[in-house]
Amino acid sequence: MTTWRMTPAEQAQMAMMLEVAAFPKPGNVDRCHDFHSTRLEHFLASIILVRPSLENASGPGARVGAVIYDAVARTNVHSGGNTHFGAFLLLIPLVMGGDIHGAINVTRRTTVDDALNFYRAFGMTQVRVLTSDRLDVNDPSALESIVRQQMTLYDIMAHSAVNDMVAREWINGFKRVRTGADLLKKNGSGRDAIVLTFLDLLSDEPDTFIVKKHGAEIAEATMKNAREVRNGTRDLTLFDKDCIDAGINPGSTADILIGSLYVALE
Amino acid sequence: MTTWRMTPAEQAQMAMMLEVAAFPKPGNVDRCHDFHSTRLEHFLASIILVRPSLENASGPGARVGAVIYDAVARTNVHSGGNTHFGAFLLLIPLVMGGDIHGAINVTRRTTVDDALNFYRAFGMTQVRVLTSDRLDVNDPSALESIVRQQMTLYDIMAHSAVNDMVAREWINGFKRVRTGADLLKKNGSGRDAIVLTFLDLLSDEPDTFIVKKHGAEIAEATMKNAREVRNGTRDLTLFDKDCIDAGINPGSTADILIGSLYVALE
Numbered sequence: 001m002t003t004w005r006m007t008p009a010e011q012a013q014m015a016m017m018l019e020v021a022a023f024p025k026p027g028n029v030d031r032c033h034d035f036h037s038t039r040l041e042h043f044l045a046s047i048i049l050v051r052p053s054l055e056n057a058s059g060p061g062a063r064v065g066a067v068i069y070d071a072v073a074r075t076n077v078h079s080g081g082n083t084h085f086g087a088f089l090l091l092i093p094l095v096m097g098g099d100i101h102g103a104i105n106v107t108r109r110t111t112v113d114d115a116l117n118f119y120r121a122f123g124m125t126q127v128r129v130l131t132s133d134r135l136d137v138n139d140p141s142a143l144e145s146i147v148r149q150q151m152t153l154y155d156i157m158a159h160s161a162v163n164d165m166v167a168r169e170w171i172n173g174f175k176r177v178r179t180g181a182d183l184l185k186k187n188g189s190g191r192d193a194i195v196l197t198f199l200d201l202l203s204d205e206p207d208t209f210i211v212k213k214h215g216a217e218i219a220e221a222t223m224k225n226a227r228e229v230r231n232g233t234r235d236l237t238l239f240d241k242d243c244i245d246a247g248i249n250p251g252s253t254a255d256i257l258i259g260s261l262y263v264a265l266e
Numbered sequence: 267m268t269t270w271r272m273t274p275a276e277q278a279q280m281a282m283m284l285e286v287a288a289f290p291k292p293g294n295v296d297r298c299h300d301f302h303s304t305r306l307e308h309f310l311a312s313i314i315l316v317r318p319s320l321e322n323a324s325g326p327g328a329r330v331g332a333v334i335y336d337a338v339a340r341t342n343v344h345s346g347g348n349t350h351f352g353a354f355l356l357l358i359p360l361v362m363g364g365d366i367h368g369a370i371n372v373t374r375r376t377t378v379d380d381a382l383n384f385y386r387a388f389g390m391t392q393v394r395v396l397t398s399d400r401l402d403v404n405d406p407s408a409l410e411s412i413v414r415q416q417m418t419l420y421d422i423m424a425h426s427a428v429n430d431m432v433a434r435e436w437i438n439g440f441k442r443v444r445t446g447a448d449l450l451k452k453n454g455s456g457r458d459a460i461v462l463t464f465l466d467l468l469s470d471e472p473d474t475f476i477v478k479k480h481g482a483e484i485a486e487a488t489m490k491n492a493r494e495v496r497n498g499t500r501d502l503t504l505f506d507k508d509c510i511d512a513g514i515n516p517g518s519t520a521d522i523l524i525g526s527l528y529v530a531l532e
Contacts, residue, residue: 044310
């Protein structure tokens with residue numbers, strides 16, 4: 001069946017599946033690691049359950065904030081907590097827009113309503129992403145503030161970009177997603193290329209999820225260690241173990257990688 | 267969200283996902299094993315790609331043979347070969363019928379057309395299942411023979427039941443699927459209950475996939491070894507390794523387990 005093509009929703013599911021199955025991805029849930037409260041099965045369940053949201057995203061009249069809300073609601077039903085919040089923020093514009101060019105258009109055309117739906121979705125999760133002093137999702141006045149200032153979802157992302165590499169993708173035209181897609185091609189094929197690309201991405205920018213959880217110093221050290229693995233001066237398995245033991249999980253880099261896999265699958 | 271319910275299609279996908287993620291399942295692809303040409307990713311890809319077929323199955327006017335054909339066509343696109351043929355033969359009646367009682371009705375009401383679509387689906391796969399001297403799927407006259415004898419899909423399964431434990435489920439009212447569902451409840455919860463149930467199922471009936479590939483003697487020995495693991499006189503990890511080394515994979519027992527997981531998830 002050489003004429004067979006994946007739908008955009010399937011392509012997004014495949015990207016999430018290939019990311020979580022690849023191993024070892026230092027510090028993250030993968031085929032060989034679970035976290036205490038979040039297991040491989042939780043990631044796979046979310047990948048299955050989000051499908052209708054992704055199908056809605058590729059249909060007519062989809063609104064990015066509403067689709068994000070729908071995706072989080074559908075995947076927030078198991079006990080594993082949020083598994084793909086950051087990934088959805090990248091995949092949903094990509095599915096809606098069809099490709100990176102389209103995704104950029106989607107992000108530029110967001111509304112205040114998209115921002116409100118995003119905050120409602122965010123309120124359902126306990127994920128460490130995009131919080132800022134001015135727009136704390138736990139603060140009910142945040143929603144009033146968005147309306148008063150007429151902030152779109154793009155404005156929210158611009159506001160969060162300095163501290164969050166996923167939000168930054170919305171502002172810089174999915175730059176690291178594109179870098180990752182190029183790296184995936186350069187690094188060969190299959191599971192090994194995915195692991196090498198993860199290490200490459202981790203090597204040249206501090207993971208903002210690590211920054212939020214452990215501070216900039218640990219994030220810089222993790223970046224340096226990843227670079228040493230790529231240079232052959234540090235053992236991958238030991239690096240992985242050190243990350244797990246210290247609770248250092250480069251979650252934002254994994255989100256970027258999922259976006260890159262989506263693009264590379266085209 | 268306590269009111270949340272999975273759709274039947276999602277329930278079937280979850281059953282397949284939980285089966286392949288559970289480990290160690292001696293001799294089979296699982297979270298910790300790949301086969302040379304079939305990897306975990308192929309199983310997960312099939313689970314993602316089959317969704318529209320399962321949704322069609324739960325819709326009005328679905329025909330079991332056509333849905334089986336659709337499911338095999340959708341999942342036959344990757345290089346990992348067929349991953350879930352036997353599982354589809356159990357899940358599709360279960361999704362169509364809603365539960366075991368409904369599934370029995372679905373199997374009893376099949377037509378000659380269902381039989382023809384089943385054979386067309388089977389012809390796309392290289393799976394060792396349901397062949398018999400009289401109705402070899404590689405023999406074009408098999409289709410003519412089905413029409414001439416006005417055999418329904420139920421008749422085909424009745425014909426194959428003696429040599430195939432998946433076909434047998436159609437005839438005996440999904441007896442082993444029900445046994446497995448009861449065992450899953452008895453064996454506790456989560457991944458360990460799935461592994462224990464797999465061993466229990468393997469312990470008390472020879473796996474017909476092993477019989478076809480290696481003969482009855484090896485299938486009996488595998489059954490005895492599984493029983494010893496359950497009795498605590500054989501090491502699970504070693505049993506797993508022995509199966510893998512000898513290419514002994516209890517694929518039909520895995521199919522039954524998927525059916526049982528579907529029922530247990532209700």
